[in-house]
Amino acid sequence: MIEKVVSIQLPVDEELRVVKNRIAPEGLPDDAKRICIVTGTHGDELEGQLVCFELARFLKDNMQHLKGIVDIYPALNPLGIDSITRGIPGFDLDMNRTFPGRKDGSMSEYVAAEIFNDIAGADVCIDIHASNIFLREIPQIRINELTAEELVPLARYMNVDFVWVHSAATVLESTLAYSLNAVGTKTLVAEMGVGMRLTIEYGNQLSKGIISLMAHLGMWDGPIPYVREPIVSVDGKVEYINAAKGGIFVPRIEHWRDVRRGEHLGDIVSPLTGDVLVKIESPCDGLVFTLREYPVVDEGSLIARILKV
Amino acid sequence: MEKVIIYELESMYRDSFRVTGYRFGSGEKTMCVVGSMRGNEVQQLYCCSQLVDRLKTLEAKGLINEGRSITVIPCVNPYSMNIGKRFWPTDNSDINRMFPGYDLGETTQRIADGLFKELVGYEYGVQFASYHISGQFTPHVRMMRTGFESVQDAKVFALPYVVLVDPVPFDSGVLNYNWQIWETKAFSLYTQETSRIDRRSAMRVVDSVTRFLNRIGAISYDGKAGYIPDVIEESHLISVQTSEAGIFEPLVEVEAQVNEGDLLARVIDPYEGCVRQEIRASCDGVVFFRHSDPLVYADTVVFRLIPIGEFRFRPAGQDSE
Ligand SMILES: [Zn+2]
Numbered sequence: 001m002i003e004k005v006v007s008i009q010l011p012v013d014e015e016l017r018v019v020k021n022r023i024a025p026e027g028l029p030d031d032a033k034r035i036c037i038v039t040g041t042h043g044d045e046l047e048g049q050l051v052c053f054e055l056a057r058f059l060k061d062n063m064q065h066l067k068g069i070v071d072i073y074p075a076l077n078p079l080g081i082d083s084i085t086r087g088i089p090g091f092d093l094d095m096n097r098t099f100p101g102r103k104d105g106s107m108s109e110y111v112a113a114e115i116f117n118d119i120a121g122a123d124v125c126i127d128i129h130a131s132n133i134f135l136r137e138i139p140q141i142r143i144n145e146l147t148a149e150e151l152v153p154l155a156r157y158m159n160v161d162f163v164w165v166h167s168a169a170t171v172l173e174s175t176l177a178y179s180l181n182a183v184g185t186k187t188l189v190a191e192m193g194v195g196m197r198l199t200i201e202y203g204n205q206l207s208k209g210i211i212s213l214m215a216h217l218g219m220w221d222g223p224i225p226y227v228r229e230p231i232v233s234v235d236g237k238v239e240y241i242n243a244a245k246g247g248i249f250v251p252r253i254e255h256w257r258d259v260r261r262g263e264h265l266g267d268i269v270s271p272l273t274g275d276v277l278v279k280i281e282s283p284c285d286g287l288v289f290t291l292r293e294y295p296v297v298d299e300g301s302l303i304a305r306i307l308k309v
Numbered sequence: 310m311e312k313v314i315i316y317e318l319e320s321m322y323r324d325s326f327r328v329t330g331y332r333f334g335s336g337e338k339t340m341c342v343v344g345s346m347r348g349n350e351v352q353q354l355y356c357c358s359q360l361v362d363r364l365k366t367l368e369a370k371g372l373i374n375e376g377r378s379i380t381v382i383p384c385v386n387p388y389s390m391n392i393g394k395r396f397w398p399t400d401n402s403d404i405n406r407m408f409p410g411y412d413l414g415e416t417t418q419r420i421a422d423g424l425f426k427e428l429v430g431y432e433y434g435v436q437f438a439s440y441h442i443s444g445q446f447t448p449h450v451r452m453m454r455t456g457f458e459s460v461q462d463a464k465v466f467a468l469p470y471v472v473l474v475d476p477v478p479f480d481s482g483v484l485n486y487n488w489q490i491w492e493t494k495a496f497s498l499y500t501q502e503t504s505r506i507d508r509r510s511a512m513r514v515v516d517s518v519t520r521f522l523n524r525i526g527a528i529s530y531d532g533k534a535g536y537i538p539d540v541i542e543e544s545h546l547i548s549v550q551t552s553e554a555g556i557f558e559p560l561v562e563v564e565a566q567v568n569e570g571d572l573l574a575r576v577i578d579p580y581e582g583c584v585r586q587e588i589r590a591s592c593d594g595v596v597f598f599r600h601s602d603p604l605v606y607a608d609t610v611v612f613r614l615i616p617i618g619e620f621r622f623r624p625a626g627q628d629s630e
Contacts, residue, residue, distance in 0.1 A: 008554075008606075008607060008608075009553070009554050009607060010554055010606065011554040011555050011556070011579060011604040011605060011606065012579045012580075012604070013579070013580065086401065087401075090606070092395060092396075092441075093441075097479070104608075105608065106550075106606075106608050106609055106610065107606040107607060107608045107609060109608075110608050132400075134399075134400065173478055174478075174479070242413060242414065242415065245319065246318070246319055246320045246321045246322075247321045248321070270321065271321075272321075296321070296322075296399065298318070298320065298399060298416040299318050299319065299416060299419065300318075300414060300415045300416035300417075300418065300419045301399070301400075301415065301416060302415060
């Protein structure tokens with residue numbers, strides 16, 4: 001059933017609406033579990049759209065196995081998605097810095113508060129992100145070390161390749177995930193793919209992971225998909241490579257593969273002179289889990305992240 | 310005067326990105342003034358240009374005092390200014406969230422680092438700043454309460470108000486906060502405008518900096534007489550919000566004194582012209598901030614008022630100095 005989460009009147013003849021699809025069988029007991037699938041906080045991240053579609057389609061066809069409530073929120077920032085804007089258009093504001101919001105605050109704070117209140121109290125929330133237009137990410141779950149003990153066991157069901165446990169120092173307090181975890185709604189942040197694109201394989205992979213997590217939570221009694229065992233790692237094992245010069249980045253390796261120390265990862269080239277400005281080599285043995293997708297780089301632009309092995 | 314390149318970054322498709330500074334006098338790092346950091350801060354750029362012009366004149370007359378060095382950095386972000394973008398052209402990041410910077414990090418972290426290396430060590434630091442929402446301000450000095458802030462010094466600028474703010478985690482990357490932590494007495498000066506030039510309020514802050522430089526013994530020239538500022542807590546400002554969206558029609562200017570119940574603005578139906586909301590003052594006060602966009606959303610803070618009356622009188626020594 002399609003339900004309105006929050007709506008607000010815009011200046012010129014338009015209503016902003018955030019909606020969700022509640023999928024639940026008839027006659028659920030009062031203590032039925034609830035999982036929320038949310039995405040579209042960043043308007044330029046679309047990978048989650050496919051997960052929402054797959055899940056809604058699959059569950060509708062297999063309602064007999066569903067034993068709980070699934071709330072799907074495909075677009076927390078509908079104006080952003082529609083206008084290819086990462087933040088909230090008109091506010092120049094990253095929506096994922098506005099939670100838990102304020103009911104008596106500005107429009108964006110009010111919208112954030114209504115969304116937050118709608119999700120809070122669920123058993124689990126999956127917040128799906130798609131990196132940005134610059135970087136391609138392997139399907140991964142990112143967890144703040146303060147909540148690692150509770151969340152890593154859940155993340156193992158998610159069919160991702162990698163679980164990245166962040167140090168507390170780099171945690172941003174006004175994200176949806178932080179705010180929900182702070183009130184006891186266990187929230188996993190999934191990052192995968194690249195901005196403005198769909199990666200069909202990843203969408204299917206994560207959808208299966210959600211079904212497997214639902215089975216673990218007792219919300220699904222149908223066939224359980226096989227899920228892969230993720231690599232679980234902490235900050236210290238991640239090596240960053242930033243561009244030493246501006247230019248065009250040409251990758252020379254595939255994403256998510258083993259590299260050896262000194263291996264040629266890519267070049268920063270000059271289309272004007274035909275020179276290779278920087279030959280980028282791996283500083284360690286490891287796995288390239290983040291790889292630059294957008295070719296134009298400034299000095300300092302992130303090129304890759306490598307998980308040291 | 311010496312023109313120096315403080316930070317430079319080469320680019321494939323554009324002229325080099327340069328942060329340029331103007332040094333006056335020599336010796337002890339007395340004051341550094343930083344202008345526009347976001348691409349829409351043209352008024353802040355203009356203020357710096359007028360300050361450079363004034364300091365050039367003073368230096369020619371020998372009025373910059375021996376052993377004192379003053380640096381003005383009119384623009385930290387020419388790349389964004391030149392293409393009409395507010396934040397960094399590619400990744401939309403805000404340089405003023407990247408301090409103290411990181412020389413091996415992302416582009417804007419490197420810029421912040423390159424700039425901050427220059428900024429560290431000045432006795433006084435001034436930033437001509439803008440607010441994250443667009444609107445007009447009564448000129449004021451804004452300071453974060455970091456434990457290092459000096460209200461007495463802030464008063465020397467002689468702008469109408471000194472506003473004290475408690476930093477939130479979000480502020481840990483801004484220049485003012487980091488400058489203070491690194492033991493520079495840092496002040497953010499707000500003039501009336503941001504994305505358009507207002508000469509009158511620009512000259513007020515130029516006078517104000519000139520006056521300050523005189524009082525700290527850096528120059529031998531006094532700016533125009535200023536105000537005896539009121540010190541206010543940002544949390545004591547009264548916000549006035551819209552309840553309706555539409556066309557915003559303001560009826561009072563910043564710095565105007567208003568009485569409770571006075572009509573401040575109207576929200577107009579954009580199709581039919583009728584009044585959707587009359588916005589009235591919720592207290593006696595002075596208009597400190599006024600929203601400036603012609604369209605407005607519901608629940609938007611369109612005015613901030615400095616309450617007057619009982620608030621004006623405070624026991625001596627209550628300022629945190
Ligand atoms: Zn995102």
